[in-house]
Amino acid sequence: MKQFLLALQFLTIIPVRIKEVAEENIAQSMIFFPAVGLLLGVILCACDGLLSQLGLIRFCADTLLVGLLIILTGAIHLDGLADTVDAFASGKDKDGMLRVMRDSNIGTMGALSLILALLIKIGLISSLASAKYPALILMCVLSRWAQVCAVFFLPYARGEGKAKLFIKGMNRNIFIFAGLSSLGIIFIAWRIKAILVFVSAAAFTWVCLKCLRRKFGGATGDTIGAISELAEIVVLFSVIILEGG
Template structure:
């Protein structure tokens, strides 16, 4: 259990701005193994949102509160995934081949398409959360970050890292595999079942189909993944999860 606890701390330190892994050694192999707990970190982030929603709900209108919750999630994660989203959109929009896409993605500047991508992701996330029935809001706040971090486990477990010069994401992708996928998926399924009952299993099935589409797309377009791809996939799946909840849960 000590090893798993340390791997959870490593996952938390990488996915958030909180220094929860001080004193824990994190060689590449352990970084990869920590991906098994990425969905669990998502649940912890979601729990924080639920507490804030409860604490502030009596003082703020829902429209303002939902916007604030999304902002707080961005702050807690250091906008890590949004940065990947902007880079990926710019790369796909401007690159004619894999080398061109990767070159644009590495540029620290954000282009017009990247800005549009960020705006649309945030707008869709906000509107979807705002239009969920109040009775499902707490469950959505818990499940959305969990599903968003699960897709990282899927892509890292079944794709290769494609930057030859290496990068932070490479240590995770190169050492994630079947164990990480199984533990992460079990976490997602259990959360869905507890939060939504049998409808949650159908929800996970639909998210799984979307994960297969993303995996095939990145393999065909790029030949694998980078850290930016993993971050962008998180944003896409978070939005998709909220949209699916609106449809599946009869909102």
């Protein structure tokens, strides 16, 4: 239970505060990242049901859904996306890109990436038909699972940082359990088609990890957040493709 509350604390702004945390519990909390994704997905589905009763046009309602997700997560993954894009766009070497990611200011390319990511996400959600609720669940669960993959497969790219504690304590059991729980959740949500979405998310994550290893030599908190945001888009796009099948 403590690890779940830690995961909730790390991934959301839901008021959970655990004062004393053992170092090994930090990585172990990643077992419950997919469960936190499920909670976020259920909240989005419930709010979508409420918004549908208000008579709002679909685009407005879906914009509010995306806004709610941003609020619930404290926009931490979006911040990571912007910083990562700024680093790639800088054209610097590894150390230079890591310094760019440390900069608290968002550059032009980072800002554009945020705008595009949000517009694409809203547009994709608005394009969903009967599979909207499964899509919201899959989006939230598999994007958190992608974070677990990044922590498991990549070393830490910096000397110190918050994400180092996750990577330092990560092990095969955490990775396997998080993967199996993700598969179980999404299979219940959308049956066999969910497995195909899982494969597409896994393939995309693998490509991202190869790129990050080549460019940075590993992962940072920002790059993990960027993978999560982009994985949400990939999942939504995959559901739309499979929805009519």
